Amino acid sequence: xxxxxAPLIARLDLDTLPAGRHAFRFEALATxxxxxxxxxxxxxxxxxxxxxxxITAGVHGDELNGVLAAQQLGRELDAEQLSGTVxxxxxxxxxxxxxxxxxxxxxxxDCSSSNFNRxxxxxxxxxxxxxxxxxxxxxxxxxxxxxxxxxxxxxxGARYPLFAFADFSNPExxxxxxxxxxxxxxxxxxxxxxxxxxxxxxxxxxxxIEVGGGSIAELLTVxxxxxxxxRVLAHLGVTESRPxxxxxxxxxxxxxxxxxxxxxxxxxGMALPAVALGQMVEQGELVAIQYDAFGAEAxxxxxxxxxxxxSLNDDPMREPGTLLVRLLHTK
Numbered sequence: 001x002x003x004x005x006a007p008l009i010a011r012l013d014l015d016t017l018p019a020g021r022h023a024f025r026f027e028a029l030a031t032x033x034x035x036x037x038x039x040x041x042x043x044x045x046x047x048x049x050x051x052x053x054x055i056t057a058g059v060h061g062d063e064l065n066g067v068l069a070a071q072q073l074g075r076e077l078d079a080e081q082l083s084g085t086v087x088x089x090x091x092x093x094x095x096x097x098x099x100x101x102x103x104x105x106x107x108x109x110d111c112s113s114s115n116f117n118r119x120x121x122x123x124x125x126x127x128x129x130x131x132x133x134x135x136x137x138x139x140x141x142x143x144x145x146x147x148x149x150x151x152x153x154x155x156x157g158a159r160y161p162l163f164a165f166a167d168f169s170n171p172e173x174x175x176x177x178x179x180x181x182x183x184x185x186x187x188x189x190x191x192x193x194x195x196x197x198x199x200x201x202x203x204x205x206x207x208x209i210e211v212g213g214g215s216i217a218e219l220l221t222v223x224x225x226x227x228x229x230x231r232v233l234a235h236l237g238v239t240e241s242r243p244x245x246x247x248x249x250x251x252x253x254x255x256x257x258x259x260x261x262x263x264x265x266x267x268x269g270m271a272l273p274a275v276a277l278g279q280m281v282e283q284g285e286l287v288a289i290q291y292d293a294f295g296a297e298a299x300x301x302x303x304x305x306x307x308x309x310x311s312l313n314d315d316p317m318r319e320p321g322t323l324l325v326r327l328l329h330t331k
Contacts, residue, residue, distance in 0.1 A: 061096020
């Protein structure tokens, strides 16, 4: 089935669907050309009762490893083997994806691009981005989930490991995050407008999963994320536990923290990390060196606190204020 042969819908109601695999195009918002942004939606409705799990990806348009993970998961799911329902939305921000940009890119010349993940659940009478999200929230997401996972990556030019945010005060969300088996977990009490926060506010436990770097395919990290999501589905009773490929096993004791500290460039030039992703560093330890346009050393950067290297720049050209190294630690 091709994307355009999938039925076009304006609202998804899981209770009306029989068991099996269903593919739809969800009509989110009209463009200035009178056409519409259309989101791919895959529904796997099991033959046995169980929870409804909503998995979204591509809220930020340049975060493609999450999209790849959602698509791969869809290829591996079998509705006949499920207890409950899994819904995949592998590309929630098509305008950003087309523009290779994290934001929603409106056609309104009076409106700037928008970070979707600060605007949920949208507004019915807002600007185009807010109206888009209101439609997605009310007609696609809100009434179709008991649990939720939102897939992201680090933004372009930097990398994360397999990393999960969860509100540790929400026992069900924390249990999902630990079932994932990621490299690290951050206690995340939530921020206004973030999809994870809005789900939790609506009593749907949600975690955010970070799958490597932006605008680059990291297939090992994608495979690890998919194996982890299978573990979450098994934890929720939607599927049976299944063996995973070598290299995709759960991390038995993930690093946990509640605070991140970012070392940012203070000048312009080429910056090279002096540490590795996942490395523990001490306060004062060298973490990056920056070079000027002639290749001469311009500045050295040290860790302001002891912590675990959560993120690194892999785009060497850094202007003042851009990320060099991010550390995860406990405050």
